[in-house]
Amino acid sequence: MTAATTITARNNRATHTEGRSPEELRELVSHWGAELELAPAEDIIEWAVATFGERFCITSSMGDAVLADLASKVAPGVDVVFLDTGYHFVETIGTRDAVEATMPVNLLTITPVQSVAEQDAQYGKDLYKTDPDLCCALRKVQPLQQSLASYDAWATGLRRAETHNRVIAPVIGWDAKKQKVKVSPIARWSDEQVERYIAENGVLVNPLVYDGYPSIGCWPCTRRVAPGDDPRSGRWAGTHKTECGIHS
Numbered sequence: 001m002t003a004a005t006t007i008t009a010r011n012n013r014a015t016h017t018e019g020r021s022p023e024e025l026r027e028l029v030s031h032w033g034a035e036l037e038l039a040p041a042e043d044i045i046e047w048a049v050a051t052f053g054e055r056f057c058i059t060s061s062m063g064d065a066v067l068a069d070l071a072s073k074v075a076p077g078v079d080v081v082f083l084d085t086g087y088h089f090v091e092t093i094g095t096r097d098a099v100e101a102t103m104p105v106n107l108l109t110i111t112p113v114q115s116v117a118e119q120d121a122q123y124g125k126d127l128y129k130t131d132p133d134l135c136c137a138l139r140k141v142q143p144l145q146q147s148l149a150s151y152d153a154w155a156t157g158l159r160r161a162e163t164h165n166r167v168i169a170p171v172i173g174w175d176a177k178k179q180k181v182k183v184s185p186i187a188r189w190s191d192e193q194v195e196r197y198i199a200e201n202g203v204l205v206n207p208l209v210y211d212g213y214p215s216i217g218c219w220p221c222t223r224r225v226a227p228g229d230d231p232r233s234g235r236w237a238g239t240h241k242t243e244c245g246i247h248s
């Protein structure tokens, strides 16, 4: 987050620059989690911006810019964290660039400590083949953990409709591993709601979505999905792995 970044909610100008204790954050979750469970996504984001101010960010994997669009309308200049693993499709990087060029957001590209070449040198070539959990830990989980250090709350585009594993994604939850409030404003949205929002608001979408990739991760671990199949079945296809670890 840059010092110049200012986040302004529609109705509240948030000025919280000091972090809250984990106890205070957990208390917010227990109170507001039930209160906002059925609230519109815009209201959930507005609450987060008003509550956490500059200590709130959203994350995006650049499958689409729905969450960034929602958040930037509530809080122009909102921080959007993108993890550049070094293994993204060119279309994903292009979507990131388009979001940065056309939307009122403060886009923050986070990279792992090691380049892919350095990782290959230390752990052996193509760690994603030999130990994908470690590869995700090094290229996703650890960088995100570090990048969230200056925030109290982060928002994700998690949706319960995406996969059975995400059924319990709460709208406002406590991320015990990160000791942060985790906000999922579109957790209750159906696929149809997402499509309608994209069409009505002219939201940027990664072109791979229209090319058989409803869920997009790193190119070595993402495959096309047949129409009607689980949208996330193309991620780590043929392995036991279903999540990268940033949501567990």
Ligand code: SF4
Residues within 6 Å of the ligand: 085, 087, 127, 128, 131, 132, 133, 135, 136, 137, 139, 140, 217, 218, 219, 220, 221, 244
């Ligand atoms: S998704 Fe694949 S390439 Fe990307 S970090 Fe995880 S294991 Fe590595």
